[in-house]
Amino acid sequence: MYALVDCNNFFVSCERVFRPQLEGKAVVVLSNNDGCVVARSNESKAMGIKMGTPFYQVKDMVKAGRLIACSSNYTLYGDLSSRVMSILADTVPKIEIYSIDEAFLCMDGIPPDRIREICAGLVKRVRKWVGIPVSIGIAPTKTLAKIASHFAKRYPGYKGVCQIDDDEKRLKALSLTPVREVWGIGRRLAVKMEDCGIRTALDYVGRPPEWVKEHFMLHGMKTWMELNGRVSVEEERPEKRKSICTSRSFAEMIADRAELASRVADFAAKCAAKLREEGSAAQQVTVFLYTNRFRNDLPQYFPTVSIRLPVAANSTQEILSSALKGLDLIYRPEYLYKKAGVMVEDLVDADAVQLPIFDYDLGLRHRRDRISEVMDRLNSSGHNVVRLAAQRTGDYTDVVRSGFRSRRYSTSLDDIIEVK
DNA sequence: TCTGGGGTCCTAGGACCC
């Protein structure tokens, strides 16, 4: 059996932990730059606010006092997430962290008749110790556990735990689940399935496997098997990422090359730091720019360029200088840019980098690695105490729109003192 | 005026090989 633990309205719940006056109110959390709605309380869902709604479309409700908006505060969410995860990890033999607000628990070795009771205990403990409400779905496959967790979340009668442990319950649950809500079936596939007359998950599992394979290929087959109770979604992914990306939209559009370069330099430095944190090194650095895709009146340009590194690297200097080289190749002064990003790809283990035999300055490499190490130590507080001259001066908060930010209650000493 | 950020996997098709 798998148990999927899903934090309810996670970002909103995090805000509520430290501002209990938000309890029972319509609350939304906004994306970077206060761009769009990325989390909603039950009350704001009931008001019809959809995921991804641009903030300006609900601004009037905020002004009228009917809706409370919070800028996103990922430091806070990340910290509360790790507290939730550590409680889960302490309770069951194995957990697979799936996202910031979800984890699969592997219930191997736990007597079947105790699973529900253990999960009910977890719901209470996480609520009491961290303050976050969670829902848990229990089932023989991950896809079914997801469905069970939806029921646990939707119907208060379950008290946060729903288990699918026999065929009767499974078929009942599938018949009540629209196919577009199934894990692994997105918008495009859902439309295609509905065109074939498939409305519920039960309709889908009723189709013969040959037909499913023909129309929805490998991916569709896996989902089909999972819904039929046969495990097909692999075990956890390897712990190291295959690519790392840092990108941001800008509060204002940018045309100036120097300004753009300093932003790209920041993104590159961030990628390099993430690489080192993970013990990886990159063989390729990609830079991309976006003009404002919502401005039909402006010329559009979405260039991207990749630079191969002769030797895999993770020093800030090397990643940054490649990124700026890339920027030079794609930058055109006649456009207004709204977003940029740096991606590092083809990652290898940092301690297994293949060095060339000839014409290679190993001393230079070591010096760069040393500098990066020192930078990491000095920057470990999360503030950019030291940076390369190509990077921006000043804090990131200077350039991001964030009108409703809560404090970093659980991680920043200043903010903790403020609360007291 | 104002529209997020970060990942993974799969497939089709092209390049290339014999």
Place this chain on the structure above:
DNA sequence: TCTGGGGTCCTAGGACCC
């Protein structure tokens, strides 16, 4: 007019997830 058959590898783009 008529132009083989079979592989592998790589990449871009599309689909999905949160």
